[in-house]
Amino acid sequence: MSCVNHRMQKHIFASLVRISMLWLLLPVFGFEVAVSSPLPVRITYSQAKTQAQETGKPILVYLHRDSCSFCQRTVRAFSHDATVKAALAKTILFVVDCGSLQGSPFDDLCNVAPTPTFKLLKPDFSVGVEWSSWDKKLFVSNVNDFLGGKSSMAKRMDQEVIALKLAEFERAPSASMALDIAEAFRKLGDMERALSFYKKAESLDPDGRGWIRVLSLESDLIYDPGSVSITDWTRKVQAGLKTDRPTPADRVWLIDRVFWLTPSYRRRAVMQPFWTQVNGIDPKNIEPNYRFLWMLQHVEYLIAEARLEDAWQYLDSYYTNPNTRRARLLYWALSRKIEPPGGLVGLARAHVEGVDEDGKTLAHRMLAAAYSQHGQSDEAWTLYQQTQVEGWLDRASSLSEFIEWAADYHFEPTRTISLAEAFFDRESRPKHRLTVHYALVKLCYENRNNQRGRIACERALRDFPSHFYFREFAGYFERQSAEETKTNHPH
Structure with a gap:
């Protein structure tokens, strides 16, 4: 009997130890966390915006998946890091579960962003910094740099590291070192020198990733006066797509970038050869995070060809998540002026009835837009003002x-x-x-x-x-x- 009691005492003691260890893991990032799934207390995006405006703090968007064990493990890794908690306290956190998203302005990003991903928003709520890494030093560095909190000593250290890499590159040039230096200059905001080293990486390894980094950075510079011509850049993309270098994911990413950079009055003419390529790619051969871009361009092609019924049928089959399906279909119907079966107003009314209280305001605005597109101006304006x-x-x-x-x-x-x-x-x-x-x-x-x-x-x-x-x-x-x-x- 004493042996049984001893084993029982050991079992109880071990259970208590396990429970206490789980309890220590609860204050992840200062969140209230469930033992089986480390999820933060949620706030809506409108609440996050209000808090950001009141406090002057930026919004930190955190994209993750409740069902992803990696997301859970990596969140726990931060539970006792004081520097991470201090950096996080400088932001307003908005959490997006990509597995069950509803009504968020970031829902489409979940289809292309890997998880976990962080996005720091500028004062106008556009994305300022984005990274998909759980490296603690990178997390703290990105938050502090974004808030202008990086010390002059830290900046000098960055410059000293670059100087060492430059010396090493002069002794033994390599594509990987050129890419490292380019990324370092890009992080410091020196886009001109970053671009020059991306080009060196491309010349040192024509089959490597330098060429697409060059195109990526140049696309960011198109809006800077006198820097990069959209026409020249588009020709470079066309030339790159004729080679075997780009993966299917590279192709759809570049084509999507061309679409959004091309002024709308020229899109149909410019995009025809690109859409031909998109339609020749089997989306099953594209990495999952980039399949959404294929869908976007396939639907834009159908709309440009005035094949609105085909576009709607494809969208109707694409969106299968019952939590987000109606909202996404309504977005396409309103923004692209597609009349769905049953009518636009009918779809908008069904959406209003189907969302929870957090989504009612946005749903009523979409119903107002549906009224407007059907010529019911008074109803549209009255309903929008009520929101x-x-x-x-x-x-x-x-x-x-x-x-x-x-x-x-x-x-x-x-x-x-x-x-x-x-x-x-x-x-x-x-x-x-x-x-x-x-x-x-x-x-x-x-x-x-x-x-x-x-x-x-x-x-x-x-x-x-x-x-x-x-x-x-x-x-x-x-x-x-x-x-x-x-x-x-x-x-």
């Missing part, structure tokens, strides 16, 4: 956000164009002005208002001289206006 707090139009940030949203969802274009034109008399902050410049040019283009589009581009170029996007559209509107004049006054 806003009193005085929302009096704040520049709210108004610029509304104009951007309206341009994306084709909401009351005539009224929105007038609001956008009046916006510039009351707002001087560049980030809000840039947002509205983009939206106004888009609205004028899609509604074929060439005269107002030409004026919009002139105004935008006064704020942002030589900006690639506005320069391109200024030429387009000028040509279209001249054609209109010629048609209306032939003599």
Whole structure:
């Protein structure tokens, strides 16, 4: 009996030790965590934005999967690191579970980003820094660098490391060393020298990854005046795609990049040869994280060819997750003006009824957009106003956000164009002005208002001289206006 008691005592003691060890793992990142699944307490994206505006802290988006054991293990690895917790305290955390996402503005990113992934957002809520690594030093470095907290000593150390690598590269040039140096310069913000070393890596190893790094960095520089020409860059992409170097994932990534960088009035003509390549790739041969890009370009091709029924049938078969299916289908229907079976308003109403309270505001706005596209202007405007707090139009940030949203969802274009034109008399902050410049040019283009589009581009170029996007559209509107004049006054 004493032997049994002794074994029982040992069993109880071992169980208590295991429980206490699990308890120590609970305060991961300062979160409340379940033992079996280390998940943070969730807040909605709108709550994160409000907290960010109130505190001045950036939003840190954390993409992970509840079902991924690697995500769980790597989160636990941070549980006792004080420097990580200190860095995290400088941010507002917004958690995205890519396995069961609903109504998040980041849901599509889950289809292309590996997990776990971090995204630090700029003050305008666009992505500023992104990384997919659980290295503790990298985590702390990225947060502190983003907040301008890197010491001059740390910067000197970075420069000393680069100097050592440069000396080593001079003694024994190699593609891998050139890539290391390029990445170091890119991290320091020296894009010109980063590009030069990417090109050296490409020349030292023509079959390596240098060529796609060059194209990637050059695509980021297209919007910088006088740096990289979109036409020249597109030709380089075409030349690269004719070789055997790119993987199927490389191909769809580059083609998707061409699509978004090409001004919309030129897209159909420019994209035809690229779409032919996309349709010749079996998506099963593409890495899972990049299949979403294949789907995007396949659907854009069908829409450009006016095959809207085919596009809808493909989307209907693609989205199978019941938690996100209706929201994603509604996004496509509204943004691309596709009338689904059962009607756009019917789909939007079903979405309103199907979402939880956190998603109601966004769902009602999408219903308002559906009303607008069906010509029910009064209902559309009344419903949208109900989703806003009193005085929302009096704040520049709210108004610029509304104009951007309206341009994306084709909401009351005539009224929105007038609001956008009046916006510039009351707002001087560049980030809000840039947002509205983009939206106004888009609205004028899609509604074929060439005269107002030409004026919009002139105004935008006064704020942002030589900006690639506005320069391109200024030429387009000028040509279209001249054609209109010629048609209306032939003599």
